[in-house]
Amino acid sequence: MAKISIMGAGSWGLGLSILLNNNGHEVTVWSVFEEELDVLRKNHENTKCLPGVKIPENIKFNGNTKEAVESADILVLAVASPYTRSTAKLLAPYVKDEQYIVNVGKGIEESSLMTLCDVIKEEIPQATVAVLSGPSHAEEVGRGIPTTCVIGTAKKEDAIFLQNIFMSDVFRVYISPDVLGICLGGSLKNVIALAAGIADGLGYGDNTKAALITRGIAEISRLGLAMGAKVETFAGLSGIGDLIVTCESMHSRNRRAGILIGKGYTKDQAMEEVKMVVEGVYSAKAALLLAKKYNVSMPIVEQINKVLFEDMNASLAVSELMLRDKKIEADSISWE
Ligand SMILES: NC(=O)c1ccc[n+]([C@@H]2O[C@H](COP(=O)([O-])OP(=O)(O)OC[C@H]3O[C@@H](n4cnc5c(N)ncnc54)[C@H](O)[C@@H]3O)[C@@H](O)[C@H]2O)c1
């Protein structure tokens, strides 16, 4: 049994708190917002983020950062991605040497183009940083619906240790050394999910969705390879797996925001309506900048940026994608 503090009391932090509590660990949930914890103490439910899912009575809530960090063997960082750096700065003074921090957030920092794991390592160099990712909506994990994820760490023994912590009969965990690939897949799928949602909002069909998923993972893999990630990771749970669930599920905030944009809402109106942070909007700019930096073609990411930040009409963006220069499907397969 381990002592685990979940840093973040939103839907994913709470979903994981239930899983880890059911696995027999001693779980504390922390938030920078005391009022978020007060509601949980009173109702054992977050009706905004995870309605209908009861948080077990033995899970503790503690807003004292020092206590939450120092009392834990493992920290699970589950804040909305734009607040990863500020939260890591807050935790840093209390983190012990080699204390585990499992990042479960998905995003790329816009100002630095760093993955969240790299942001955490920069702010908390003494920690052992891992990433957990994959097709895993909190609404389903919180209800014990069978789910699979992957944990990435630099050292194999850390991955095996964390695999044993998270794994259960309803939560199967694989391990991988490709931390970069896992972080990139989880972040970039949110951008493609916006496009998939837009296609739904425009009233397009399953063919369009399948095209976006397939060509979307091609773009993500191209960038990932150029940055040093492994191509197999993008064929795995944190790559195509997460992309499929995010593009298909009505639990997805990114897809739901996209649907609204496809129906004519502005980006800001869509984000307001979805109520939780729509991370694809933040990662879209970062993805485009990375594509330029690594000289990689990412046409869907380009069009999404035009729709989000240049007021481009969504159906025009689809036409531009359809009428691009003619291409070979995969550059690595030729007739020679
Ligand atoms: N919801 C899911 O199903 C799911 C699944 C896998 C991964 N994730 C990832 O986990 C992360 C958290 O997602 P979520 O769904 O729990 O989001 P959420 O919007 O439900 O909750 C985010 C939490 O972040 C914290 N937060 C907000 N503003 C903050 C600030 N200024 N400083 C510090 N903390 C702040 C709050 O505790 C808030 O409850 C995201 O990066 C998301 O991509 C979510």
Ligand SMILES: O=P(O)(O)OC[C@H](O)CO
């Ligand atoms: O599907 P979204 O957009 O809510 O993102 C949540 C998780 O990343 C799904 O694995």
